[in-house]
Amino acid sequence: MARCVVDDQWPLRRAAERFQVSVSTARRWAGRYRAEGEAGMIDRSSRPHSSPRRTPTRTERRIIKVRVLRRWGPARIAFFLRLVPSTVHRVLARFGLARLAHLDRATGRPIRRYERATPGELVHVDIKKLGNIPHGGGHRVLGRAHSRRNARATTTERRNNRAPIGYSYLHNALDDHSRLVYSEILPDERKDTAVAFWLRAQTFFAAHGITVERVLTDNGSCYTSRAWRDTLATAGISHKRTRPYRPQANGKVERFNRTLLDEWAYARPYQSEQARRDAFPGWLHTYNHHRGHTALGGHPPASRVPNLPGQYT
Structure with missing residues (x-):
């Protein structure tokens, strides 16, 4: 031209x-x-030779200093320095500072993300405590007052003039490499319950061609018990525990817990606890076999399972 x-x-x-x-x-x-x-x-950068309206260097240094020392987000930094949040966000992006979600809040260092090379090399185990839903619906749908009336109609037990309807405990075991999950809703988190759950989880993974080598848990009493230790030792499985107050070390199953709440537990207004439990097996099957996982390139966990249909013996 x-x-x-x-x-x-x-x-x-x-x-x-x-x-x-x-x-x-x-x-x-x-x-x-x-x-x-x-x-x-030859192609050239579209960046202007001069930017007279760019944020002053002194202000940029103040933004970076507050972010590094206090680990605040753009909105809070902007309020503190009397700036606009979009300006703060632009400065942070310009200097390549990591998102807060990618940082360890305690140390300010980027979180190291890892993935085991083969299925079964590491299995994350955790328990999620979940309040039961009274018959007729809970407070998330009906409000606190109506929920209390439903709770009183659901149970005859009274504590401090209230009707507790108890909790459910979701025991979860997640394979680090494939993200395949085995989960059960159980009535408590005692050591015998946890051990029995693990034996069933181990059978589930073995049926899918996964030999468990190592298990990672937190420091809950059921996981520090002799029964849990002896059960894993008998199967030749190494047991590792996270450092106290470091749930991010078991982050994969913690992230699954959040997905579980968003997409199943609180996804729709259940009219009873039994209705929610009835929907759980179907949701878990969808998670394992059909739901795309961002860490797996949009593929479901089943895509990484070596013996998915059970064709091998």
């Missing part, structure tokens, strides 16, 4: 129509070719 305008003397409008660009674009490229020749045809 530049040669047509400069060498062949085409009108700018004709060249612009021929190459399907605007007249101003044709003028700009022709001017660069006329002034610099073929060297002027």
